[in-house]
Amino acid sequence: MSREEAVTSRRTLLAGVGAVGAVSVLAACGSDDPAGTGAANNGADPEPTDQAEEPGGDTGGGEVVGKVSDVPVGGGAIFAATEMVVTQPTAGQFRGFRAVCTHQGCPIASVDSGTINCSCHGSKFALDSGEPRNGPATRPLTAREVTVKGDDIVLA
Template identity: 35%
Template sequence: MSEPVRVCSVDELPAGVGAAVAEIEGRRVTIARDSAGRIHAFDDTCTHANVSLAEGEVDGGLIECWLHGSQFDMTTGEPKQLPATQPIAVHTVSVADDGSVYVTLAA
């Protein structure tokens, strides 16, 4: 497992209305806040169409790919809506006392 990397502050992630992207160890990672305020990090690329998930919509605990409508559970990475059938990698998120968001890449 990698070391935690600061990617943004909590204030930069309004709940349920978008996502940020960070480059961590050569991987593009999307950081999004669901409608309940939980912060998630996952690989930025849709497993169906190879496009950025950060440009998609957050709907509850799901991120929807803007191109074909595939949806992924932001906690597990599992696809919840076709055409995607392969999961996305999810990463560990921690929030420091000062509101900094850190991501640790999954293996």
């Protein structure tokens, strides 16, 4: 094989590798919509698709997180099925948060002593705002809007 043929072969190989790389990049830039419905996710939490209606009637389309009676005044409860923590800082005032610590993604372990607590590294968050009260977390918990429909706490 001559030097010219070897250079051409390398050029052909590199051009082919470049083409495969370009196709891979373009494919990665495609839609986040795996079903091809045209709705982009944009990094938001996915909408629930099969919402089982709880006994007691229509919840207005939101996912039932839990019961009002499960969340004590001045405290809160963790609902693992929806990866949420719901607090009731004062009577009738419900706040919802994603039950994942913003420090390193550990699950929230408890709600007691007036704070939402991560057991991994000791971060504690405020019941009413999800703001960190004790580090190492420096960002608040991700808020999730909840409403009360009858006896149910519903993800809005």
